[in-house]
Amino acid sequence: MKNRRIIKILLVEDDLTDAELIRAVLSEETDLKIDIRHADKLSLAIDCLNNDDFDVILSDLSLPDSQGIDTFAHIRDRAPNIPIIILTGLDDKVTALKAVRKGAQDYILKEQINNCHLLSHAILYAIERHKLLMELKKKMKEIKTLRGLIPMCAWCRKIRDDNGYWKKVEEYISEHTDAAFTHGMCEECAEKAIAERDSLKKIDAYSLK
Numbered sequence: 319m320k321n322r323r324i325i326k327i328l329l330v331e332d333d334l335t336d337a338e339l340i341r342a343v344l345s346e347e348t349d350l351k352i353d354i355r356h357a358d359k360l361s362l363a364i365d366c367l368n369n370d371d372f373d374v375i376l377s378d379l380s381l382p383d384s385q386g387i388d389t390f391a392h393i394r395d396r397a398p399n400i401p402i403i404i405l406t407g408l409d410d411k412v413t414a415l416k417a418v419r420k421g422a423q424d425y426i427l428k429e430q431i432n433n434c435h436l437l438s439h440a441i442l443y444a445i446e447r448h449k450l451l452m453e454l455k456k457k458m459k460e461i462k463t464l465r466g467l468i469p470m471c472a473w474c475r476k477i478r479d480d481n482g483y484w485k486k487v488e489e490y491i492s493e494h495t496d497a498a499f500t501h502g503m504c505e506e507c508a509e510k511a512i513a514e515r516d517s518l519k520k521i522d523a524y525s526l527k
Contacts, residue, residue, distance in 0.1 A: 324351045325441065328366055330377035330393070331405060332358040336428060340376065346434045350442075360384040360392055367397050374441050375402045376426075379413055386410075390417040401448035403440060405431070423448055 327344075331337045337356055344352040355370065357363040360383050366372075375397065379389045393402060404425035406414040414425035423444035431437055469478040476484040479493075491497055 323349070324353060325374065325445075326353045326370075326372045327355070327441070328363060328370075328372045328375045328377075328400075329354050329356045330358075330360070330363040330375065330381065330389075331356070332378065332381050334358070336378075336405070336431070340431055340437070343432055343434050343437055347438045350438060358382070360389060363393060364396055367393075367400075372397075372400055374445055375400055376405055376441075377402060378405045379410060379417070386413050387416050387420070390420065390422060394421055399452065401444040403444050 329337060329340060331340070337358070341354055341356075344350075344354070355366050355372070357366050358381070360381050363375075363377070375393060377389065377393055379386055381389055384392060390402065390404065401423040402417075402421070404414045404417050404422050405428055406425055407428050411425075411427070414422075418425060424440055426437065426440055470476070470487075471478075471484065474484075476486055477490040478484050479490060485493075
């Protein structure tokens with residue numbers, strides 16, 4: 319039997335029938351091993367997030383102790399690094415779309431949760447999209463470190479890093495971004511190099527006379 323990928327899910331749903339249906343549907347998934355922790359209140363969901371790690375959160379917006387977009391906001395603020403998928407009915411689709419605009423990875427209509435293929439793929443895609451988004455944010459943060467004041471030697475043009483070491487410009491930039499360097503010669507420098515070479519040739523020719 320092949321090793322199956324383990325997905326840890328926090329299911330935030332106060333309707334026990336819907337919660338059991340989601341468990342049953344995901345248990346049909348053969349390529350994934352699903353580990354579900356269920357919370358029927360926002361307060362219990364926050365406790366779960368404080369005490370365990372999860373790959374994804376499936377959350378209804380209407381809970382006994384929280385309603386609407388506030389439910390998503392509380393979960394997002396507590397778990398900004400975990401992708402969130404909203405569970406919603408047709409009557410609350412507008413609120414679900416608002417949650418997506420505010421950072422939720424996706425929403426699923428409760429009328430569709432009996433589709434194992436749809437539900438499992440929505441979970442996997444949400445995890446991958448969120449991972450790519452986090453990597454992009456990290457890269458952007460690294461790029462931003464090159465903005466502002468950078469201590470550079472006015473003589474040799476080396477840059478002083480955060481540890482006080484002086485490094486060549488290309489070395490410093492390579493450490494802080496994914497940029498790579500190729501070496502060439504601009505037109506101005508090429509003209510100067512040719513002029514210096516011709517000047518040296520004339521000097522050598524004169525010295526040989």
